[in-house]
Amino acid sequence: MPCIDVHITDIYYALMPELPEVETVCLAMKKTLPGKRITSISTSGKRLREPIDEIRLNKLINDKFIEVKRRAKYLFLHLASGTTLLIHLGMSGNLLLRKSREKHDHVIFHLGQERPLVFNDPRRFGMVLVLEKNEIHTCSYLVNLGVEPLTPKLNKRYLMKKCHGTNTPIKNLIMNNKVIVGIGNIYANESLFQAKIHPKTPARHLNPAEITILTRAIKNVLSKAVKKGGTTINDYLGSGEGGRFQQKLSVYGRNGQACGKCSGTIVNTRMAGRSTFYCPLCQRPNKSASAEK
Numbered sequence: 126m127p128c129i130d131v132h133i134t135d136i137y138y139a140l141m142p143e144l145p146e147v148e149t150v151c152l153a154m155k156k157t158l159p160g161k162r163i164t165s166i167s168t169s170g171k172r173l174r175e176p177i178d179e180i181r182l183n184k185l186i187n188d189k190f191i192e193v194k195r196r197a198k199y200l201f202l203h204l205a206s207g208t209t210l211l212i213h214l215g216m217s218g219n220l221l222l223r224k225s226r227e228k229h230d231h232v233i234f235h236l237g238q239e240r241p242l243v244f245n246d247p248r249r250f251g252m253v254l255v256l257e258k259n260e261i262h263t264c265s266y267l268v269n270l271g272v273e274p275l276t277p278k279l280n281k282r283y284l285m286k287k288c289h290g291t292n293t294p295i296k297n298l299i300m301n302n303k304v305i306v307g308i309g310n311i312y313a314n315e316s317l318f319q320a321k322i323h324p325k326t327p328a329r330h331l332n333p334a335e336i337t338i339l340t341r342a343i344k345n346v347l348s349k350a351v352k353k354g355g356t357t358i359n360d361y362l363g364s365g366e367g368g369r370f371q372q373k374l375s376v377y378g379r380n381g382q383a384c385g386k387c388s389g390t391i392v393n394t395r396m397a398g399r400s401t402f403y404c405p406l407c408q409r410p411n412k413s414a415s416a417e418k
């Protein structure tokens with residue numbers, strides 16, 4: 126009996142914006158938002174992951190965007206008053222500049238004569254929070270975030286420390302936001318394939334050389350995707366729909382297909398409820414990995 130390769134939840138996750146896409150949106154907004162003044166705000170009135178605080182939101186009228194930043198998959202739109210708009214794209218959210226109105230536009234920041242800033246989100250798992258200056262450090266979504274994978278903070282030493290003494294399978298460890306932020310299922314699968322590490326390997330069994338290779342693979346896979354996203358920036362600035370970019374994937378979603386590096390066939394297993402794709406020849410389990418669930 127053929128196994129089901131991708132479960133329905135994984136289809137949503139596969140569409141979910143991952144770190145490279147959030148970074149792309151961030152770069153697009155950095156290019157254009159600073160200096161723009163909010164002239165009015167309209168909302169759909171529908172609840173997102175958190176209800177939209179209309180009172181706080183309306184206080185932003187006449188405020189001016191001064192800076193855009195990203196941390197993990199959160200976007201920070203800093204305003205001149207010291208207030209910050211904290212935005213998460215959830216599973217299907219998008220933040221872009223466009224004049225036309227569309228279904229699932231939930232928050233629209235009108236910017237005078239400029240194209241409005243639109244938060245669109247069909248599945249409504251996204252979030253638009255208004256944070257006062259002193260609330261950023263205590264916001265429950267932001268405390269305990271792990272290191273950024275594309276900064277020097279993710280390095281061999283850090284990952285060795287996190288892997289030390291734990292039987293957690295390496296795939297689950299690198300997907301843990303408290304360890305490293307922004308590595309979703311797609312990039313965890315792809316990084317482990319590139320590093321030739323079996324996803325179920327207990328973290329403590331990785332040797333220093335493997336940890337070095339894995340650290341490099343994570344950075345490599347993510348930065349390639351960010352670069353790819355760079356070509357779609359204009360979509361977010363009003364010249365398109367801010368569509369998702371297609372990524373070239375080696376193992377994710379390729380169950381049953383030939384491995385691009387050897388004569389093996391990509392297989393799929395479940396780990397922590399998520400589809401896990403790997404090449405059993407390139408990513409041989411080490412002696413204890415098979416004991417892990």
Ligand SMILES: [Zn+2]
Nearest residue numbers: 384387404407
């Ligand atoms: Zn292979």
